[in-house]
Amino acid sequence: MSKQIIVPFGPQHPVLPEPIHLDLVLEDEKVVDVVPSIGYIHRGFEKLVEKREYTEYVYIAERTCGICSFVHGATYCQGIEQIMKIDVPERAQYLRVIWSEYSRLHSHLLWLGLFADSFGFENLFMSAWKIREGILYVMEETTGGRVIQGSCKVGGVRRDISSEKLDEMVKDLDRIDRDMKELTTVFLKDSSIQHRLRNVGVISREDAYHLGAVGPTARGSGVAIDTRKLGYGAYDRLNVHVVTESCGDCYSRCAVRANELFTSTDLIRQAAKKIPEGPIDVKVTGSPDGEYFMRAEQPRGELVHYLKGNGTKFLVRSRIRTPTLTNIPALLKMLQGCELADVPVIVMSIDPCISCTER
Amino acid sequence: MTLENQTITCIDFGKLIGSVERFRNEGYRLVQIGCTKVGEQYEVNYSFDKDYHFENIRITITADTEVPSISGMYWNSFIYENEMHDLFGIQVRGMNIDFKGTFIRTAVKFPFSMPPVTVVKGDKP
Amino acid sequence: MAFFEMVKTALKTVVRRPVTILYPAEAAKKTPLTRGHVTIDESRCISCGTCQRKCPAQAIVISKEAKTWQIDRLRCVVCNSCVDTCPVKCLVMDTQYSSPVTARSVEIVTITYVKPPKPEKKDEPKQ
Numbered sequence: 321m322s323k324q325i326i327v328p329f330g331p332q333h334p335v336l337p338e339p340i341h342l343d344l345v346l347e348d349e350k351v352v353d354v355v356p357s358i359g360y361i362h363r364g365f366e367k368l369v370e371k372r373e374y375t376e377y378v379y380i381a382e383r384t385c386g387i388c389s390f391v392h393g394a395t396y397c398q399g400i401e402q403i404m405k406i407d408v409p410e411r412a413q414y415l416r417v418i419w420s421e422y423s424r425l426h427s428h429l430l431w432l433g434l435f436a437d438s439f440g441f442e443n444l445f446m447s448a449w450k451i452r453e454g455i456l457y458v459m460e461e462t463t464g465g466r467v468i469q470g471s472c473k474v475g476g477v478r479r480d481i482s483s484e485k486l487d488e489m490v491k492d493l494d495r496i497d498r499d500m501k502e503l504t505t506v507f508l509k510d511s512s513i514q515h516r517l518r519n520v521g522v523i524s525r526e527d528a529y530h531l532g533a534v535g536p537t538a539r540g541s542g543v544a545i546d547t548r549k550l551g552y553g554a555y556d557r558l559n560v561h562v563v564t565e566s567c568g569d570c571y572s573r574c575a576v577r578a579n580e581l582f583t584s585t586d587l588i589r590q591a592a593k594k595i596p597e598g599p600i601d602v603k604v605t606g607s608p609d610g611e612y613f614m615r616a617e618q619p620r621g622e623l624v625h626y627l628k629g630n631g632t633k634f635l636v637r638s639r640i641r642t643p644t645l646t647n648i649p650a651l652l653k654m655l656q657g658c659e660l661a662d663v664p665v666i667v668m669s670i671d672p673c674i675s676c677t678e679r
Numbered sequence: 680m681t682l683e684n685q686t687i688t689c690i691d692f693g694k695l696i697g698s699v700e701r702f703r704n705e706g707y708r709l710v711q712i713g714c715t716k717v718g719e720q721y722e723v724n725y726s727f728d729k730d731y732h733f734e735n736i737r738i739t740i741t742a743d744t745e746v747p748s749i750s751g752m753y754w755n756s757f758i759y760e761n762e763m764h765d766l767f768g769i770q771v772r773g774m775n776i777d778f779k780g781t782f783i784r785t786a787v788k789f790p791f792s793m794p795p796v797t798v799v800k801g802d803k804p
Numbered sequence: 805m806a807f808f809e810m811v812k813t814a815l816k817t818v819v820r821r822p823v824t825i826l827y828p829a830e831a832a833k834k835t836p837l838t839r840g841h842v843t844i845d846e847s848r849c850i851s852c853g854t855c856q857r858k859c860p861a862q863a864i865v866i867s868k869e870a871k872t873w874q875i876d877r878l879r880c881v882v883c884n885s886c887v888d889t890c891p892v893k894c895l896v897m898d899t900q901y902s903s904p905v906t907a908r909s910v911e912i913v914t915i916t917y918v919k920p921p922k923p924e925k926k927d928e929p930k931q
Contacts, residue, residue, distance in 0.1 A: 355776075359765075359783035367791060376860040379883050443814055452824055457833065464837040464897075470883050478888070480838070502813060510809040532755040538745055550731055613685055613726065613733065626713055626724070641711040649755035678783070 322347050327660070331360050335438045337666040338674035341668070346660060348520075354655045356648055358678055365679035369638045374400060374608060374629065375474055377638065381625075384640060385676040386467050387430060390423040391618045392625075392640070392676075393472040398552060399627045400474045406602060412476035413554040414595040419459075419469065421584040421591070425621035426455045428577045428584075429500075431671050432507065432545030435574060438668045439516045444506060448592020451499045458489060476601025486592045495584050504578040517571040521654040521666035524568060533650040534643045535582070537670050540573035542566045547617040556607075558590050570669040577671075607633050618643055620671045642676035687724065687735040695725075698736055698748060702727045703752040707734065712759035714767050716792060721769060725749075740767065742792070750775040766791045834899045841902040844873060848894035849915050855886035855895065865910075874912040877902045897914040 331339030338361040345353040346667075368380055382393035394416050401408055433448035456466045462481050463469040467490050471478050507513060521535070528541040538545055539562070546562045548555045563579045566571035608629030616623050621643025628637040647670045654666055690698055707727035715722045720730045720739050723746065725735045740746065748771050760771045762784040768789035780788075787793070825832070834840075851871070856864045863879035864886060866872070887895045 325786070355794060356777075357782065359785070362783055362785060364785075364790060372860060376835075376858075377862045379881065379885075383881075443810060443817075447813055448818070453823070457835075460838060461835040463839070464835075464839040464884070465882075468881075470839070479882070503715070506809045506813070508723070509806040511807050529708055530754070532753075546729075547731075600852075611687070622710075624711055626711075628715060636717070637715040639711075639713045639715070641713070646711070646755065646760060 324352065329663060329667075333664070334674070335434075335668060336674075337434060338672065340667075340672060340674045342655075342663075344655070344660070344663065347656060350658050351658050351660065351663065352656050354652050356652065358648075358674065358679065361675050362678045366638055367641070369635045371634075373633045374635050375604070377635065378473060379470070381638070381640075382468055382470065382472075384679050385642075387427050387673055388423065388618045388676065389467065389621065390419050390472070391616055391623065393469070394420060394553075395614050395623055395625045396627070396638075397472045397474050398616070399612050399625045400608055400629075402612045402614060403608040403627060404474075404604070404606065404609045406475060406604060408476055409599045409602060410425070410554070410596050411480075411598040412600045414591050415477050415481060415600065416472065417436070417554045417558070418481070418588055418595075419471065421461070422455060422459055422587045423469075424462055424583050424619045425464055425496075425581060426459070428450050429455070431577060431619075431668075432503070432574075433667050435549035435665075436507075438664050439513070441513070444503070447503055447657060450504040451496065451503065452494070454496060458492070459514075461485075461586055462489075473601065475509075475604040476599075478601070480600050486595070490589055490592050496584070497585055500581050504581065507578050508575055516570065516665065517574060518569060520570045520662050521658060521669060522569045523650060525566075525656050527653055528568065528650060531650045531653060532646045533621075534646055535618070535671075536573050536576040537647050538620065539564045539576045545622070546568060547622045548616050550615060552614075552616060554591065554594075557594065558587055560587065568612050570665055573669045607625045607631055608635065618676075620673055620676075621647065640676075640679055644673050644677045646668070648677075681733055685733060685735065686799070687690070687737050689737045691745070692738050693738060696749070699725065699749045701754055702734070705729065708748075709753045710758060712756060712763065714763045714769065714791075716767065721767060723763070723769075740769070741769075744771075745770045745772045747771075748773040765789075768792050836896060836899070838899040839884055840898045840900045841877065841882065842875065842880065842886060843896050843898050844913055845894045845896070846873070846913050847874060847916050848892050849917055850892055850919075851915060851917070854889050854891060858885045858889045860885065871915045872912050873909045873915055876908075876910045877905070878908060 327346055329342040329344055329345045330336055331341050341357040343355040344351050365380060365384060369377055370379060378393055378396060381396040382389045384392045429448050429452040433445040436444035459469060460466045463471040465480060523541055525542045529536045529543050542564055544562050544564050548560045561583050563576050563583060565575050609631040611628040613626045624641040625645060626639040627635060629635050651670050658666060707729040710726040710728045713724045720741055723738050725736050746769060748760055754775065757774050757776045760774050761778045763769050764771055765780055765783040851866055851868050853866050858864050858884060861879045861881050863876045865874050884897055887897050
């Protein structure tokens with residue numbers, strides 16, 4: 321048996337957007353075992369629920385993550401509304417869907433850029449982020465913030481989008497669609513990328529399901545779970561198309577996310593056509609008393625917010641379980657048996673958002 | 680907006696392994712294991728899902744109870760059990776990957792088991 | 805399997821104008837809704853303390869006796885809560901970001917609001 325050496329990967333590594341530590345046990349360039357270690361960015365968010373009232377905690381829930389921040393805020397608000405049995409007006413639900421899908425677009429484009437950077441294709445990285453700038457400008461025009469939107473509150477949304485602005489946004493989507501088509505053609509067809517990504521980091525369908533993989537990590541192996549099918553918010557009135565691939569390697573996961581970009585633009589067009597006139601919020605009085613598990617589809621997978629209140633203004637418990645936390649065991653399975661040079665590509669292919677994981 | 684009605688089944692601590700095995704045989708996947716401190720006791724919630732159907736079971740324990748690990752049936756439960764140990768101080772017996780307290784390194788050991796802080800508005804933070 | 809798929813996009817970027825702006829020589833793109841920093845109109849503030857109660861970062865401190873309103877710019881997260889809940893609408897969100905500083909300090913503003921005198925009660929004949 322050849323000698324085993326241990327190589328530490330992270331927490332500082334040029335390919336990682338956020339710090340995670342993996343101890344790789346190697347035998348002659350092949351990875352035999354992996355030991356993860358997290359906790360570099362643990363900020364104790366869940367303890368803050370005792371110090372901030374439930375209406376103010378929205379701002380904290382949003383700041384759990386910089387990439388997927390809108391979905392965290394919207395899920396928290398929906399959880400509280402479900403406990404307090406508040407009926408949110410329809411226009412607010414459609415607005416939340418529109419902003420969530422824009423958030424998904426920007427997150428997938430960010431990931432496509434970072435993924436291209438991880439196998440050395442800098443030009444593609446910059447092209448993806450160029451398209452993303454247009455989307456961030458739309459977010460800033462409608463909510464006031466590029467990264468942290470601050471537009472959800474318990475009982476509805478804080479800002480409205482006028483119908484002229486909605487028409488302008490839908491017309492702009494045609495140009496964005498054209499640019500994204502050019503970008504995804506490179507990802508899916510180019511031979512140098514296929515050489516790098518095919519049969520790398522393979523995980524089978526049964527393993528992906530039983531190890532708890534969610535989101536594009538599971539959909540790349542053929543497991544068709546998408547939490548948007550639950551029908552929260554306005555999703556039960558819209559047609560959600562679930563994208564799956566069957567090979568379970570890095571190329572499939574990349575293809576799932578690239579094709580989901582077009583699902584998102586389609587959902588925005590559907591929502592903009594169906595959105596009714598009306599109020600955007602309701603008045604909220606009282607305090608939450610009860611508990612609920614609110615599930616939503618973040619760009620990375622299934623997000624669970626567990627909220628428990630006991631009738632006072634401060635919640636008893638807020639537990640956030642993010643998709644990257646549950647994708648880590650699947651990552652450990654994927655890394656066994658791969659080459660050392662493929663490790664950055666495989667770690668990036670699950671879309672690690674460690675600041676969500678380590679709230 | 681139609682959302683599912685969720686039921687949380689409280690079970691006896693001794694029946695935990697039997698219930699989890701039943702879920703495993705029916706093909707459910709593990710969604711999360713979460714812990715809440717209520718007074719002096721801890722409530723541990725186990726959540727399972729299959730085809731968008733959500734089920735929860737809950738056990739109520741005290742701080743010195745040793746909880747058996749379910750990693751024999753669900754290999755990915757080590758993440759949640761190590762996190763539960765590092766933040767709340769609950770001992771879990773038989774984890775498949777046991778980090779022995781180094782999974783999440785905090786300045787204060789078992790921070791979430793500290794009593795809740797009461798705040799008067801207008802105080803200097 | 806296709807080869808050289810990226811050539812078309814690469815040549816287009818070479819020929820077109822650059823999409824980046826020469827910041828800070830050119831101003832950054834801003835929209836009317838951009839949240840930059842909070843400004844106050846001190847002649848309208850009635851020192852009710854609502855903004856201090858609603859601030860999630862506890863960045864605003866009001867002193868009624870000394871008639872001051874102070875804000876710690878480094879604690880403020882520009883969430884717009886104070887602007888939304890002010891009853892007399894004396895707080896306005898400006899679109900420029902606050903400039904960088906080298907030391908932690910608070911910004912203190914003196915309130916110059918003068919309560920208008922009550923109109924004199926005229927004796928009304930009972931009907």
